[in-house]
Amino acid sequence: xxxxxxxxxPRKTVIVISSHVARxxxxxxxxxxxxxxxxxxxxxxxxxxxxxxxxxxxxxxxxPGDAEFEALxxxxxxxxxxAEVGAILTGYxxxxxxxxxxxxxxxxxxxxxxxxxxxxxxVMGDNGQLYVAEETALAMRDHLLPTARIVTPNRxxxxxxxxxxxxxxxxxxxxxxxxxxxxxxxxIVATSMPGFMKDGIGNLLWTGGEGRFAxxxxxxxxxxxxxxxMSALFLSHFLQGASLAKALDTTTASLVEIIDRAARRxxxxxxxxxxxxxxISPMARVTSRELVTPSPATREGGRLRVQVKPKN
Numbered sequence: 001x002x003x004x005x006x007x008x009x010p011r012k013t014v015i016v017i018s019s020h021v022a023r024x025x026x027x028x029x030x031x032x033x034x035x036x037x038x039x040x041x042x043x044x045x046x047x048x049x050x051x052x053x054x055x056x057x058x059x060x061x062x063x064p065g066d067a068e069f070e071a072l073x074x075x076x077x078x079x080x081x082x083a084e085v086g087a088i089l090t091g092y093x094x095x096x097x098x099x100x101x102x103x104x105x106x107x108x109x110x111x112x113x114x115x116x117x118x119x120x121x122x123v124m125g126d127n128g129q130l131y132v133a134e135e136t137a138l139a140m141r142d143h144l145l146p147t148a149r150i151v152t153p154n155r156x157x158x159x160x161x162x163x164x165x166x167x168x169x170x171x172x173x174x175x176x177x178x179x180x181x182x183x184x185x186x187x188i189v190a191t192s193m194p195g196f197m198k199d200g201i202g203n204l205l206w207t208g209g210e211g212r213f214a215x216x217x218x219x220x221x222x223x224x225x226x227x228x229x230m231s232a233l234f235l236s237h238f239l240q241g242a243s244l245a246k247a248l249d250t251t252t253a254s255l256v257e258i259i260d261r262a263a264r265r266x267x268x269x270x271x272x273x274x275x276x277x278x279x280i281s282p283m284a285r286v287t288s289r290e291l292v293t294p295s296p297a298t299r300e301g302g303r304l305r306v307q308v309k310p311k312n
Contacts, residue, residue: 011039012086012239015076017102018123018228019092020046025270026053026225027092027123031232033272037279038236041084043076048094053224054131056268066097073105082109085116086239089231092123093132096139103143110147117239120148121231122157130160150238151179152189152231169193169204169213173291176206187244189234189251191227197287203230204291205248211291212245214252216284223262225270230255233279245288253282260284 014035019027032042047069049062064072088106093099110116122145124130124137132140141161145151151161158166162175176188190204195215202215233254237247257278262271272279 011041011236013041013043013081013084014232014235014239015043015045015085015088016232017045017047017088017090017093018121019048019050019094020044021050021052023052023269024056024225025272026228028228030225030228030270030272031089031091034229034232034279035089035236037272037276038233038240040236040239043085045072045076047092047098053269055224061094063094066095066101069098070101070104073101077105077108082113085109085113087117087119087235089119089121089235090144091121091228091231093136093140093144095133096135099136099139099143103147106144106147117149117235118144118147119150119152119231119235120144121152121227122161123227124160125156126154128156145179148186150187150189150231150235152191152227152234154191154227155193158188158190166190167194169291172204173206173211176204176211177209180206180208187238189230189248191230196289200287203248203252205244207244212248212288213291214248214286214288216252216256216286219256219259219263221263222259223267223269226255226259229258229270229272229279249286249288250282252288253284253286254278256286257282257284 016028016031021027021029028044032044035042050059052059090102106118122140124132130137153161155166158175162178164175166172166175172190172193176190180186180188188206193202193204195202199218200215201218202213205212230251233251234247237250258270258275261275
C-alpha cells in the first residue's frame with residue numbers, strides 16, 4: 001500500500017478471478033494492482049494467460065483445464081483464511097465451464113461467510129460485438145449475475161445482460177433497472193455512457209430505482225484496460241464504507257486521470273505503476289448529478305425520459 005501520510009485501517013481481502021497478461025495493465029494485472037495500492041490483500045486466480053491484450057494482435061491463449069480450474073477453486077473454498085475475505089471480483093471468463101465453477105465457488109464461500117460481496121464485471125464485449133463465445137456470455141449472465149451485489153458493465157455488456165438497447169442514458173437506466181430487479185440492493189455501474197455536455201462521457205450508477213451520473217470529458221485514443229481498474233476501484237471504495245455517490249465520483253476521477261495521463265504519453269496501456277497516486281487521491285474534475293425517472297404513467301413510447309434531480 002502506498003503511504004499517504006495518514007494511517008489506513010487494514011482492508012478486507014479481495015479474490016479476483018479474471019484474465020492474466022504477461023505484458024500490460026488489463027485483467028488481473030490491472031485489478032490486482034489497484035486493489036493492492038488501496039491496501040487490499042488479493043488472491044488472484046487466472047482464467048486465461050495471454051502474452052498481451054488480444055486487441056494488440058493475435059495472441060496465444062493458455063486456458064487451464066476445466067478439472068484443474070475447478071480443483072483450484074475447491075482448494076480455496078476449503079482454505080482456513082476465508083474469514084479474511086470481504087469480496088470476490090469476477091472478470092473475464094474463458095468458457096461456460098469456468099462460469100459454472102466460479103458460481104459454485106461463490107456459493108460455497110458465501111455459505112460459510114454471507115458477508116462476502118460478489119462484484120461482477122461482465123467482460124464479454126464492446127463496440128457492438130462479443131469477444132467471448134456466445135455460450136460463454138450466456139453462462140456468465142445465467143450463473144454469475146444472480147449472485148452479484150455489484151455489476152459493472154459497459155454499454156454493450158449492459159445491453160447483452162438486459163436484452164435491451166443501452167446506447168443512451170434513457171435506455172441505460174431502463175436496462176439497469178431490469179438487471180437490478182425489484183426489492184434488491186443490487187448496484188449497477190454502467191460505464192462509458194454518453195454525457196450531457198459536448199464530448200462528455202460518464203458512469204451511470206443505478207440502485208433502488210434511483211440514478212446518479214458522474215461525467216468527465218472524453219479522452220481521445222484511450223489505452224486498453226480501464227474497465228478492469230474501474231471495477232476494482234469502485235469495489236474498494238464500497239468496501240471501505242464510502243457512500244455510493246462518493247464511490248462513483250472518486251472512481252470516475254481516478255479513472256479519467258489515469259487514462260488522460262497515459263494517453264498524453266502516447267502509451268498503448270494504462271501506466272498504473274506511474275500513476276498510482278491517481279488511484280489514491282485523484283484530482284480530476286468530475287461533474288456529478290442525481291437523475292430521476294418519471295412514473296410509469298408518464299413514460300413515452302416505452303422509453304424513460306432522463307431528468308436531472310433539482311438541488312435542494
